[in-house]
Amino acid sequence: MAKKTFIFLFLSILFLFSCGLREKWCTSTLFFFDTVCEVKIFSSSALAHSAQQEVHRIFSEIETVFSPNSTDCSSPVVLKLFRRSLQIYRDSNGCFDITVAPLSKAYGFFKKPDFVPTPQEIKSLLNFIGMHKIKVKNKEVLLPPGMKLDWGGIAKGLGVDLASQSLMAMGIQRGFINSGGDLYCWGRNPEDHSWQIGIKHPREQGFIGVLSLSNSGAATTGDYQRYFELNGVRYHHVLNPHTGYPAQNKQSVTVIGPETTICDALSTALFVSHQPEKILQKYKDYGVVIVNSAGKILVLGKPYPFNPLSTKL
Amino acid sequence: MDRRQFCKTILLTPIFGPLLLDLKYEKKGLHLYIISDSPQDSLPTILQQLHNQELINGLRFTFLNSLPAEKSLKKILSQKGWKHVFHPSLADFSLFFSNLRHSVYPSFTLVKDGRILDVRTKKLLSLWKEMYHQKSPSTWLTTASFQFKQTGLFLGGHAAIYLDGHKRETISLKKNFSKTFQSQRGSIAVTVKNGKAFVSNSSCLHKICQSTLPVQYVGERIICAPNHFLLEIQGVQSIDTVIG
Numbered sequence: 001m002a003k004k005t006f007i008f009l010f011l012s013i014l015f016l017f018s019c020g021l022r023e024k025w026c027t028s029t030l031f032f033f034d035t036v037c038e039v040k041i042f043s044s045s046a047l048a049h050s051a052q053q054e055v056h057r058i059f060s061e062i063e064t065v066f067s068p069n070s071t072d073c074s075s076p077v078v079l080k081l082f083r084r085s086l087q088i089y090r091d092s093n094g095c096f097d098i099t100v101a102p103l104s105k106a107y108g109f110f111k112k113p114d115f116v117p118t119p120q121e122i123k124s125l126l127n128f129i130g131m132h133k134i135k136v137k138n139k140e141v142l143l144p145p146g147m148k149l150d151w152g153g154i155a156k157g158l159g160v161d162l163a164s165q166s167l168m169a170m171g172i173q174r175g176f177i178n179s180g181g182d183l184y185c186w187g188r189n190p191e192d193h194s195w196q197i198g199i200k201h202p203r204e205q206g207f208i209g210v211l212s213l214s215n216s217g218a219a220t221t222g223d224y225q226r227y228f229e230l231n232g233v234r235y236h237h238v239l240n241p242h243t244g245y246p247a248q249n250k251q252s253v254t255v256i257g258p259e260t261t262i263c264d265a266l267s268t269a270l271f272v273s274h275q276p277e278k279i280l281q282k283y284k285d286y287g288v289v290i291v292n293s294a295g296k297i298l299v300l301g302k303p304y305p306f307n308p309l310s311t312k313l
Numbered sequence: 314m315d316r317r318q319f320c321k322t323i324l325l326t327p328i329f330g331p332l333l334l335d336l337k338y339e340k341k342g343l344h345l346y347i348i349s350d351s352p353q354d355s356l357p358t359i360l361q362q363l364h365n366q367e368l369i370n371g372l373r374f375t376f377l378n379s380l381p382a383e384k385s386l387k388k389i390l391s392q393k394g395w396k397h398v399f400h401p402s403l404a405d406f407s408l409f410f411s412n413l414r415h416s417v418y419p420s421f422t423l424v425k426d427g428r429i430l431d432v433r434t435k436k437l438l439s440l441w442k443e444m445y446h447q448k449s450p451s452t453w454l455t456t457a458s459f460q461f462k463q464t465g466l467f468l469g470g471h472a473a474i475y476l477d478g479h480k481r482e483t484i485s486l487k488k489n490f491s492k493t494f495q496s497q498r499g500s501i502a503v504t505v506k507n508g509k510a511f512v513s514n515s516s517c518l519h520k521i522c523q524s525t526l527p528v529q530y531v532g533e534r535i536i537c538a539p540n541h542f543l544l545e546i547q548g549v550q551s552i553d554t555v556i557g
Contacts, residue, residue, distance in 0.1 A: 029478045035538045036475075038554060180536075181556040189553050198532050200557030205509075206530050210552060220557040226521065252557060299378045303411050307377060 025190055028052045032059040033156045035180030041167060042174040042187070051167050055177065058163045066155035068101065068148075073141035081261075082134075082141050085154055088265045089131040091282045096269035097241035101150035102128050107235060116230055122244035129241050156182045157219055157264025164260075181225075184217045184260045194305070202251035202291050209289065209297070212305040217260030221267040222252040240272050247272040249293050256304045257286035276300060343368060345457040347421040348413070352455040353386040355444060357393045359421065360457075362437055368425075369459045371405025373398045380410040380453065406459040416450030467531045469546035472510045474503065477541045486510060486529065486546070499540040510544060512537065 026048035030037040039055055041048060065072055072078055088096045102125050106117040117125070128146040135142045143149070156179050164177050164184040174187030176195055185195040194212040201208045202224050211218060223246070227236035240247045253271040255263040262283065270276040270288055280286060280301040287301040297308055345363075349355060363369045373396045376383060386408075387397050398404050420441060423430040432441050474482045476496040484492070486508050493502040499516035509527035515537055522537035532552035534545040 029475050029543060031478060031538065031541050036536050036543050040554070176554060178554045178556065180538075183554065183556050185553075195553045198552040198555040198557075200533075200555055202557070205526050205528065206533065207552070207555070207557075218556055222557055225557075226519075228519075254556065303378055303409070305409070307407075 026051075028055075030056060030059065032063050033159070033179060035156075037177065037179040039163075039177050040175055041172045042190075043172050047170065047172065051170060051172060054166050054170070055163045058166060059159050059179075062155055062159040062162070066151035066158075068150065073143065074139060079136070079139060079141065081151070081154065081158055082136070084261065085265065086131055086134075088154075088262070088269060092266075092269035092273060092279050094130070094241055095272040095279070096153065096265050097129060097131055098149050098151060098153065099129050099131055099134070099147055100239055100241050101148035102146070103239050103241075103244055104150060104237065105148075107237075107239070116235060117244075126244050129244075153221075153268040154261060154265040156180065157217070157260040157262070160184050160260040161217065182217075182219045182260050182264050185213050186215050188214065199252070199254050199289060203295065207309055208252070208291060209306050209308040211254075211256060211289075212307070213256065216256055216258065216304065217263045218254060218256045219260060219263035219267045220252060220254040221271045223247075224251070238268060238271050249274070250290060251293060251295065252291040254289040255286055256288070257283065257302070262286065343423065343425045343459040345421065345423055345455075345459075347419075347455040347457070348417050348451050348453070349419045349421075349444065349455070350451045350453050351382060351385075352380075352453070353382055353389045355419075355421065355440060356386065356455065356457070357389055357395075358440055359437060360390075360395065361393065363423075366436075369406065372396050373405045374457075375399065375404035375407050377407050377409040380455070406457055409456045409458070411454045411456070413452045413454055416452045419444040419447050419449070419451050467548055468508070468529055469531045469533075469548035471547055472503075472505075472528075473545050473547050475543040475545070483547075484510070494542065496541045501537055501540050501542050503544060510546070511535070512544070515540060515542075 023042055023044050025040065025042055026045070027038065027040045030039065037059065039052065041051055043051060064070065065075060065077060085096070085098050106121060106125055107115065133144055133147065160177050160179050160182050161184060164186065167175060168186060176183060176185035183197065185197070189195045194214045197211040197213055197218060198207040199209055199211065199220060202222050221238055223234065223236040223238060225237065227234050229235070236246045238247050239245065250271050253267045255267045255270065257263050263286070266279070266283060266286060269279055270290070273279055276288060276290065277300055280288065283301070285302055287299070287304045289306055290298040290300065292298065299306060345359060347355060360369070372394060374390060375398050380386065391397060421444065423432065432438050469486060471483050471485050473480055474484060474494060476494055481494065484503070484505060486505055489506050491502060491504040491513060493500055501512060501516065501522065502514035504511055504513040509529040511527035512522040512525065512535055515522050517537055517539040522535055522542070525535045528535055528544070528546050531546055531548040532555050534543060534555060536543050
């Protein structure tokens with residue numbers, strides 16, 4: 001009798017243990033970078049818990065190191081991202097520039113009532129804009145007085161890349177991380193197809209189209225994500241570093257490619273630039289879906305499977 | 314040319330081998346792959362044959378992206394009776410263009426539900442031979458997808474409410490109602506009206522959530538980051554996630 005009880009208990013424990021080992025789809029929602037971060041992976045329950053902790057750890061670190069109040073200019077991760085940002089700055093002829101913080105602050109996008117600076121104020125602030133003014137000495141980024149860095153256009157993408165690489169290294173072969181529109185997906189979706197990624201319509205309900213991706217990153221920049229309207233004029237957060245005013249001629253830019261870090265930065269650069277094709281020539285593995293100010297969809301660069309939709313059914 | 318040699322030729326064409334491997338996972342349906350810098354020379358003939366043999370229905374086509382010869386292709390297809398539409402939801406088949414990394418001899422192949430169709434049985438062998446013997450390498454791949462599934466726009470039946478990272482409630486979109494939710498950071502009022510959900514009031518500073526348009530399609534979401542709030546429309550899932 002004791003032997004039967006022991007066998008029964010042993011098999012029960014084995015069964016419960018194996019349930020925890022069985023792989024299934026696990027979704028978690030975190031709040032970092034001032035937005036919602038969604039993580040969906042195919043793994044056992046135990047591994048999913050470790051994965052969530054790992055994503056939490058990475059996002060916390062990135063959020064701390066690259067926060068607007070951080071003065072860290074010497075850590076290896078900051079230096080590395082600075083160098084990558086500088087390269088994109090040069091490749092985009094200054095359309096992507098992480099020194100726009102003083103301008104963004106002047107516009108009231110940072111916890112201040114909506115405010116439009118005067119032309120004189122903008123002209124004065126432009127003296128503090130321009131990555132070429134920053135030097136790196138003894139492995140430290142030296143900021144001239146009055147200049148401040150805004151990592152908002154690239155740090156989130158880096159966080160997504162680091163987190164997804166870590167999850168893949170843990171053996172998770174299918175999943176995606178979507179951090180407020182900066183995304184990396186790998187493997188196949190629950191239906192065993194490429195991941196179906198909807199791109200939000202910048203003006204209407206629904207989506208402009210659906211991307212079919214696997215082992216790719218994507219990021220969107222839009223004039224509807226953070227804006228205010230004053231006297232009938234929309235002031236959005238994507239500022240042109242050359243003029244100091246919100247970039248014109250586009251409603252939304254979605255970049256697709258191998259690294260979310262680059263997608264994140266390029267989505268800003270291509271939003272600001274009047275010649276996105278020229279920038280894309282230097283990034284041959286990247287493609288873009290642009291909605292211009294007239295609402296027309298343009299697909300440029302490396303083609304990724306994109307199915308445009310109509311919301312008018 | 315016997316069947317074995319034919320299949321060998323198809324698989325040896327560098328682009329078709331990986332494509333066929335990839336097709337194992339792709340959606341079912343009929344797909345036509347044409348390697349040619351001038352698809353307007355062969356596409357109308359192939360389409361006509363497929364139509365005659367009732368392998369495809371409908372005459373409306375759409376472009377999913379651009380091609381240098383797009384205008385010429387549109388003109389020739391229109392002359393042969395095919396009709397161009399802008400919105401994929403209205404099209405019977407779609408055309409997508411890719412640039413190949415290496416040039417390849419022109420040819421085409423038909424694949425249905427992951428299996429290669431023998432063009433000899435489709436009366437297209439002479440055209441296939443003519444293209445293949447042109448011996449002028451091409452760098453453009455045209456993919457025509459028939460009976461392709463329209464993804465994305467499905468009306469949701471309910472909305473999931475997430476607060477502080479946890480799913481708190483599911484609300485139906487079928488009845489008009491309003492409710493205020495409390496998170497650790499603040500309060501947010503959600504209203505459902507005429508099948509759509511929207512944020513009617515929020516304690517956050519910038520009210521971006523309040524200015525978001527009402528949502529009703531599966532996958533659409535409204536986020537209030539300061540209040541750690543997420544509303545997501547749920548239903549038959551055809552979109553895995555949303556960016557933008």
